[in-house]
Amino acid sequence: MSTIIADFIKAKRKxxxxxxxxxxxxxxxxxxxxxxLENGKASVRMDKVNQVLALFxxxxxxxxxxxxE
Numbered sequence: 001m002s003t004i005i006a007d008f009i010k011a012k013r014k015x016x017x018x019x020x021x022x023x024x025x026x027x028x029x030x031x032x033x034x035x036x037l038e039n040g041k042a043s044v045r046m047d048k049v050n051q052v053l054a055l056f057x058x059x060x061x062x063x064x065x066x067x068x069e
Contacts, residue, residue, distance in 0.1 A: 005049065005060060006040040012056045013038075027052040 013023045024034040029048050037044055037052065050059050 003040040005053075006038050008058070009052055009056075010038045023052070023055070027055055 013020070018026070020034050020038070021031055024031045027034070029051055033044070033048055034052065037049060046060060053059050
């Protein structure tokens, strides 16, 4: 998992003055999941990541990279 996403979520949570338990409840995810997400755990469920990001009007998705020949 990208630390960019982790940093974004942590910054938004702090900007809104939410604790981790409060954000987890609002997003409908477990506190353990949120803590792992904010710590940049490499393997997390993207559907749950998007549940959290949705509270901030954002989503994670695929970016296609084309190879130059």
